[in-house]
Amino acid sequence: MAKIKSVYVCQACGGMSAKWQGQCPNCEAWNSMEETVEDKPSTNRFQSLAKAAPKQRLAVIEAEDLPRISTGVDEFDRVLGGGLVTGGVALIGGDPGVGKSTLLLQAAARLAEQGRAVAYISGEEASDQVRLRAQRLGLGRAPVQLGAATSVRDILTTLSAGTPPALAIIDSIQTMHSDLIEGAPGTVSQVRASAQELIRFAKERGTAIVLVGHVTKDGAIAGPRVLEHMVDTVLSFEGERSHQYRILRAIKNRFGAVNEIGVFAMTEKGLKGVSNPSAIFLSQHAEPVPGSCVLVTLEGTRPLLVEIQALLDMGGPSPRRLSVGLERDRLAMLLAVLHRHAGVACMDQDVFVNAVGGVRISEPAADLAVLLAIHSSLRNKPFARGVVAFGEVGLAGEVRPAPRGQERLKEAAKLGFSTALVPAANAPKKPIEGLRIVPVSRVEDAMAWARE
Ligand code: TYD
Numbered sequence: 001m002a003k004i005k006s007v008y009v010c011q012a013c014g015g016m017s018a019k020w021q022g023q024c025p026n027c028e029a030w031n032s033m034e035e036t037v038e039d040k041p042s043t044n045r046f047q048s049l050a051k052a053a054p055k056q057r058l059a060v061i062e063a064e065d066l067p068r069i070s071t072g073v074d075e076f077d078r079v080l081g082g083g084l085v086t087g088g089v090a091l092i093g094g095d096p097g098v099g100k101s102t103l104l105l106q107a108a109a110r111l112a113e114q115g116r117a118v119a120y121i122s123g124e125e126a127s128d129q130v131r132l133r134a135q136r137l138g139l140g141r142a143p144v145q146l147g148a149a150t151s152v153r154d155i156l157t158t159l160s161a162g163t164p165p166a167l168a169i170i171d172s173i174q175t176m177h178s179d180l181i182e183g184a185p186g187t188v189s190q191v192r193a194s195a196q197e198l199i200r201f202a203k204e205r206g207t208a209i210v211l212v213g214h215v216t217k218d219g220a221i222a223g224p225r226v227l228e229h230m231v232d233t234v235l236s237f238e239g240e241r242s243h244q245y246r247i248l249r250a251i252k253n254r255f256g257a258v259n260e261i262g263v264f265a266m267t268e269k270g271l272k273g274v275s276n277p278s279a280i281f282l283s284q285h286a287e288p289v290p291g292s293c294v295l296v297t298l299e300g301t302r303p304l305l306v307e308i309q310a311l312l313d314m315g316g317p318s319p320r321r322l323s324v325g326l327e328r329d330r331l332a333m334l335l336a337v338l339h340r341h342a343g344v345a346c347m348d349q350d351v352f353v354n355a356v357g358g359v360r361i362s363e364p365a366a367d368l369a370v371l372l373a374i375h376s377s378l379r380n381k382p383f384a385r386g387v388v389a390f391g392e393v394g395l396a397g398e399v400r401p402a403p404r405g406q407e408r409l410k411e412a413a414k415l416g417f418s419t420a421l422v423p424a425a426n427a428p429k430k431p432i433e434g435l436r437i438v439p440v441s442r443v444e445d446a447m448a449w450a451r452e
């Protein structure tokens with residue numbers, strides 16, 4: 001009998017070790033190594049007899065050749081780079097309850113209505129539950145093949161019978177189980193093996209597959225980063241459950257741009273695409289309030305106007321710096337720049353900043369708006385109505401230009417804003433109708449303007 005070899009696999013990063021260790025030698029996580037029987041001899045015995053792959057000539061492929069399937073959910077197609085690619089595998093991650101299953105069910109139904117074969121396999125809900133949800137969404141009549149299964153072998157056998165479907169949705173990869181290796185579903189090695197089998201099927205049969213992945217507390221797609229390397233596209237579905245809006249973002253895309261986003265609103269009839277999202281992240285104040293500044297940010301190809309709010313309050317001996325939707329490290333840096341270069345001290349203040357509407361902003365062009373909001377809260381004086389700002393702030397106190405300044409300014413003008421604080425290098429050569437431009441090249445200029 002062949003010897004059964006066991007290895008220890010880190011559940012956090014997928015790193016392997018021949019012996020058990022308290023700390024993963026790869027990612028240094030504690031208590032994450034679990035024993036796994038890597039190869040079950042019974043299924044692998046004949047592997048060496050498998051015929052060698054036939055040698056193939058390298059084909060010349062052009063990008064336009066990619067056969068795309070439009071899902072009929074425009075915002076989803078946009079993020080995918082124009083639709084699903086046959087044989088492409090996408091992973092979609094997001095917090096529980098953000099709407100992953102809802103989005104995919106809607107896409108599946110739209111495709112099925114176009115006459116394509118679509119399979120929706122749920123490892124989390126019974127088929128009846130999925131059907132009820134489809135009915136509630138008004139999609140009950142779409143001919144989607146629903147299945148509740150967790151065994152990858154069963155799923156692949158079913159999908160291979162007859163013509164393979166154009167799209168198969170696996171909800172979620174953490175519930176899937178491959179009998180090629182041992183271990184409970186959800187462990188790194190199971191997730192990896194299940195995904196490998198599904199990906200092989202997709203490539204061989206031309207079925208597009210979308211895998212749902214759970215995310216961990218810190219927002220990584222659960223456990224296996226390895227999964228992100230294996231699939232063609234990684235999407236992240238973001239949004240606060242308490243807010244209406246959701247953003248679908250491409251993090252990796254072998255078939256399209258990664259900076260594209262899709263915006264959805266969660267309604268009682270499911271997710272609705274928001275085709276013109278620029279003004280949804282503004283709160284409606286009757287009167288201008290202190291501590292608020294509107295930022296023109298750029299998400300993918302679309303400018304968005306987002307209200308940045310700041311609140312400064314007398315803090316204790318070690319004041320807090322907290323941010324929601326913005327990076328906290330960057331906030332600490334900005335406060336230091338504000339002090340050193342503009343003489344505005346907030347050392348004794350708790351500082352809270354927030355991007356309205358549950359958006360997450362990662363671009364440094366938010367800096368100027370953050371500083372203006374902080375300054376306004378500190379002095380308890382609001383800006384006049386109609387002010388927007390953008391620009392990156394450097395450690396030397398300089399205000400650096402942001403990409404595609406013209407587009408941002410045009411969008412602000414279109415939405416009725418009247419004054420824009422912009423990096424001097426972004427000041428337009430031709431005036432933009434209805435918009436007064438205040439070019440600033442240093443933080444102190446911006447603060448001097450704010451004091452007036
Ligand atoms: P779901 O798609 O199950 O989330 P995930 O698969 O990412 O865990 O979404 C569930 C949430 O969406 C749930 O909290 C209720 C809400 N929802 C609506 O508001 N309207 C709807 O039509 C549906 C189907 C769900």
Ligand code: MG
Pocket residue numbers: 100101102124171
């Ligand atoms: Mg779900």
